[in-house]
Amino acid sequence: MAVFPKSDHYGTTDREDVVRVDANRGNYLAYLRELLRYLRVASPEIIVFGKASPYSFVPALLYRMVRGGQLVFDCDEWDPATVVDADAPLLKTLAYRTLTACAARMADAILVSNENILEKLPDQVHPQCTYTPNGVNWEQFGETVESSSPNKFTLTYVGSLHKDEQIRPVLNALPYVKDELATVDRFEDFRIRFVGPGNLDALRARVQSKHVEFPGPVPHKEVSEQLARSNVLLALFGDMASLRYASNMKLFEYMATGRPIVASDVGEVRRILGNGQAGYLVDPSNPREIASTIAKIARSPEEAEKKGQRARKRAHDHYRWELLARRVRTVVEDLLGDSDS
Known part of the structure; x- marks a missing residue:
């Protein structure tokens, strides 16, 4: 099951296994309540969150603190660098640095899309990292x-x-x-x-x-x-x-x-x-x-x-998608195996 905002620049999908939550930027608490309500019903064993942002990492972490489960950090870019290039305000830059550091240390597994990201991550989390770049259909x-x-x-x-x-x-x-x-x-x-x-x-x-x-x-x-x-x-x-x-x-x-x-x-x-x-x-x-x-x-x-x-x-x-999907599947299966042991 995947959860995405109801509207974003990636468009929409008709797939039944995709749930879209209203990520109204003007009402973050309402978004958070709606997403946590859905997670309580779905009761996932593993949550894969994309980006260490308030809209992904924070609800995933809150859910784990209350209900348990394991976290996978899908680190598809280095967000602190991205917000700097976007001329983001200093407060936002500091927030993303803090959230990214916390996400890396608290995740049970990390998917990195670029091997250069490893130089930004603490050495102790490197064994939890799997290289999963973008690919091609x-x-x-x-x-x-x-x-x-x-x-x-x-x-x-x-x-x-x-x-x-x-x-x-x-x-x-x-x-x-x-x-x-x-x-x-x-x-x-x-x-x-x-x-x-x-x-x-x-x-x-x-x-x-x-x-x-x-x-x-x-x-x-x-x-x-x-x-x-x-x-x-x-x-x-x-x-x-x-x-x-x-x-x-x-x-x-x-x-x-x-x-x-x-x-x-x-x-x-x-x-x-x-x-x-x-x-x-x-x-x-x-x-x-x-x-x-x-x-x-x-x-x-x-x-x-x-x-x-x-x-x-x-x-x-x-770099075919089916090859990269096998890596992600292996990560998920390993986590499920750990939780069963």
Whole structure:
């Protein structure tokens, strides 16, 4: 059984095993009472809470204090870094630091989505940690499809466009990309597509170039089609503290397609891409390096194809959702076994 807010940016679901609780930000106590009332009825043996927030960790902890049970901390990013990057007030930053430290020490098991998170956790809780990064739906993204624009060199970024750090490295490199690709005879032209939600009117007004497109967001089920139109997939973002401890799902979806990937050498991206054997790693603050790397792919398609296929194999062998689900299942079964002994 899963419990989520009735409305959030992840949308809704028709699944009967998902309960949605009203997380009205203006009435936290009402939310807390409603959630605890549900937990008392459900009487779970294990509670998996995502994020060490007042809306997840606090009710899970209160329930355990009264009714017992075991806690699993789903640490999918390092929240203290995330709130700092979001310019949160000092009080909120201190609250998340305190809650995260408490959650790590009080959880019976911890799921970490990024191995760099371990450096933030106390050594004594490391044995309780299981590495469970984001993954990929292989049935959706693993199908091999030929690029639909053989004469136009197409580069695609898929993701949120709300923060400048998410697109600045590519835009800064744009003039150099234009110069570099002008010397490549294989393609008549090039385009860079930013697919995702954001202030699109402002972005189009800011970036007035025939080479840049902002088609807007698409349903997740259509993302694989967007990637299939591309010669190169871009995972370029600034070196923000939060991203060093995040698990970027788009990277695994990119890998499954077998397309060449140009990615920021930030966080655990290097390790995921096989130390650069399964993708092209660049300094996001160096626009000339980004441009020359993109041109290298255009000039050397055989090498790029090899890297893309290595990425595809790594996605299949290590990052399919069914493989990662087995790790979570093992954690839950181990906890249930401990409670029975």
